[in-house]
Each structure stands twice: as structure tokens, then as C-alpha cells.
Amino acid sequence: MKLAIFGKSGQLSRALQRQLNAGPHTAMYFDRNACNLASDPADIYEFACDMLEVDVVVLAAAYTGVEQAEDDQETAFAVNAKAPEVIADVCARRDIPLIYISTDYVFDGEMQSPYQPDYPANPLNVYGRSKLAGENAILERQCEAVVLRTSWLFDGNGRNFMTAMLKMEENGKRIRVIGDQIGRPTYVGHLADAVLKVASRLNNKNESKTGVYHVTNTGDPVSWAGFAREIFKKSGTQLSAPVIIDEILTEEYAKRVARPAYSVLDTSSFEKTFGLTLPDWRDGLDLALAEWRQH
Numbered sequence: 001m002k003l004a005i006f007g008k009s010g011q012l013s014r015a016l017q018r019q020l021n022a023g024p025h026t027a028m029y030f031d032r033n034a035c036n037l038a039s040d041p042a043d044i045y046e047f048a049c050d051m052l053e054v055d056v057v058v059l060a061a062a063y064t065g066v067e068q069a070e071d072d073q074e075t076a077f078a079v080n081a082k083a084p085e086v087i088a089d090v091c092a093r094r095d096i097p098l099i100y101i102s103t104d105y106v107f108d109g110e111m112q113s114p115y116q117p118d119y120p121a122n123p124l125n126v127y128g129r130s131k132l133a134g135e136n137a138i139l140e141r142q143c144e145a146v147v148l149r150t151s152w153l154f155d156g157n158g159r160n161f162m163t164a165m166l167k168m169e170e171n172g173k174r175i176r177v178i179g180d181q182i183g184r185p186t187y188v189g190h191l192a193d194a195v196l197k198v199a200s201r202l203n204n205k206n207e208s209k210t211g212v213y214h215v216t217n218t219g220d221p222v223s224w225a226g227f228a229r230e231i232f233k234k235s236g237t238q239l240s241a242p243v244i245i246d247e248i249l250t251e252e253y254a255k256r257v258a259r260p261a262y263s264v265l266d267t268s269s270f271e272k273t274f275g276l277t278l279p280d281w282r283d284g285l286d287l288a289l290a291e292w293r294q295h
């Protein structure tokens with residue numbers, strides 16, 4: 001199988017590279033220099049027409065700056081919605097299946113139980129709206145398209161909540177972490193396993209799998225504060241005094257972007273359709289911490 005992956009230096013793109021380097025599949029990776037997804041759609045279309053002679057396309061690149069997107073709506077929508085739409089057009093013409101990675105931030109967080117993929121989306125911020133627009137644009141095209149919504153990505157190499165917490169690890173330090181947003185962390189290496197499993201299934205082209213699926217690690221939902229506690233507990237720190245976590249409420253956090261209070265995703269339709277259940281996020285945390293120690 002030959003893949004084209006938009007994104008080269010992002011967390012997911014790098015995890016895909018690590019796995020694909022081991023074979024047997026081959027992949028091309030397009031970074032921002034090769035194809036700037038914020039550029040003129042006509043240029044992106046031309047690039048895709050020139051380059052997409054592959055079995056499956058994966059859109060792992062995205063405008064992921066949730067705060068920045070509030071001030072840069074135009075770029076967020078260009079990268080997360082318009083560019084994917086244009087690429088989906090080319091995929092439709094060539095009969096190439098497409099995988100689009102999306103987010104739990106398409107939901108408003110009002111639910112108290114895990115979100116099903118068909119639950120009405122109601123994003124609270126520009127980033128979530130741009131990703132939802134990307135999902136819809138792709139699904140309206142005539143290509144075989146799988147949208148994989150995931151949540152709270154972390155690994156040992158990227159810029160994410162886990163690595164940010166570990167950078168703050170100092171003797172007896174007090175840190176304030178939000179305790180009233182609940183989600184499910186997802187180890188990027190496990191997400192990459194899921195993406196490659198879906199790509200293989202799409203490459204077989206037996207039956208259409210077009211639709212929206214939720215794919216995250218399993219395990220108990222947790223707050224950011226709970227996740228932070230688990231990170232420090234497992235980090236194998238040599239500190240004589242532990243880091244102290246002060247749980248705060250979202251409203252005490254001086255950021256202006258609304259985020260869902262509850263964004264746990266129900267993964268059962270993904271598991272049933274693709275025959276893969278991701279491990280507990282705590283197992284992912286062990287792997288991410290091992291990566292971080294080697295980094």
C-alpha cells in the first residue's frame with residue numbers, strides 16, 4: 001500500500017512515519033513547504049493532481065492552535081476545511097480513499113455520557129467549527145472518506161499536555177490545573193495504529209466505510225488535573241518533594257476560548273467496524289513516558 005500523508009512534523013505525522021519506516025507500506029509526506037494548506041485552493045488542487053497517485057490519503061496536518069484560531073479564523077478554515085475539500089475532490093476523481101483526523105472539540109460538552117458519532121455537533125470555538133466544516137466538506141464529496149475524531153493527544157516527543165507538565169516538574173512546585181473538564185487522553189502511537197488499520201481496510205475497497213468514527217484510548221475518563229496526577233505518579237521522578245496540583249475551575253483559568261466541559265467519545269462503532277480497540281490511556285502513558293525519557 002502506498003500512502004500520501006499531509007503533515008510531516010506534527011505529532012501524528014511523526015508517529016505514522018515511525019511505524020511506516022518499519023515497512024511493509026510506503027508513504028510520501030507533504031510538509032508546509034511542499035503544500036501550504038493555507039494557500040490558494042487552486043494551487044492545492046494542482047499539487048494534489050500532480051502528487052496523488054497513491055492508494056490512500058491521510059490528512060494529518062491541521063491548524064491546531066485553539067487559541068490562535070480565535071484571531072485567525074480565515075487561516076483556520078482554509079487549512080482545516082477548504083484545503084481538505086479540495087483534496088477530497090481530487091480523491092473523488094481518482095477513486096482514492098481519504099482519512100481526515102478530527103476532534104472532540106466539535107461537541108459542546110453538555111453531555112454526561114460518551115458522545116456517539118452521530119450526536120449533533122455544536123462546536124464552542126473557531127478551531128472546532130473549522131474542523132467540523134472540514135468533516136462536512138469531505139463527506140459531501142463523492143470519495144470514500146473516513147473521519148476519525150480523537151481527543152487529548154499526547155506522546156513523549158511532541159508539544160502536548162504531558163510534555164508541558166513534565167517540563168514544570170520541580171521539587172514541591174505548585175501548579176494549577178483544570179479539574180472540571182473531562183475527556184480521554186489518547187497516545188499518538190495508538191492513534192497511528194488505528195489510522196494504519198483504517199488505511200489498510202480502505203485499500204481493500206470491499207465495501208464502503210465512509211462516515212464518522214470516534215477513536216481514542218480506552219480507560220476511565222479523567223480531568224486534566226487527574227491526568228496530570230497520573231503523569232507525575234508514573235514519571236519516575238527523583239524529586240524529594242512531589243509536585244502539588246491545585247485543581248481549578250475552567251472559569252478561573254484566564255483564557256478566553258470556550259472548550260467542552262465533557263468530551264468523552266464513544267468508540268464502539270469504530271471498534272466494531274475496524275476490529276480494533278485501543279488500549280487504556282494509562283498504558284499509552286507508560287509508552288509516552290518511555291519515549292520522553294529517551295528524548
Ligand SMILES: NC(=O)c1ccc[n+]([C@@H]2O[C@H](COP(=O)([O-])OP(=O)(O)OC[C@H]3O[C@@H](n4cnc5c(N)ncnc54)[C@H](OP(=O)(O)O)[C@@H]3O)[C@@H](O)[C@H]2O)c1
Nearest residue numbers: 009010011012032036037038061062064101103150152153
Ligand atoms: N493535539 C490534540 O490534542 C488533538 C486532539 C483532537 C484532534 N486532533 C487532531 O489530530 C490531528 C493531528 O494533530 P497533531 O497533534 O499531530 O497536530 P500538530 O502536532 O499540531 O501538527 C499539525 C501539523 O499540521 C501542519 N500544518 C499546520 N498548518 C499548515 C499549513 N498551513 N500547511 C501545511 N501544513 C500545516 C503542521 O506543520 P508545521 O510543523 O510546519 O507547523 C504540523 O505538521 C489534527 O487533525 C488535529 O486537529 C488533535
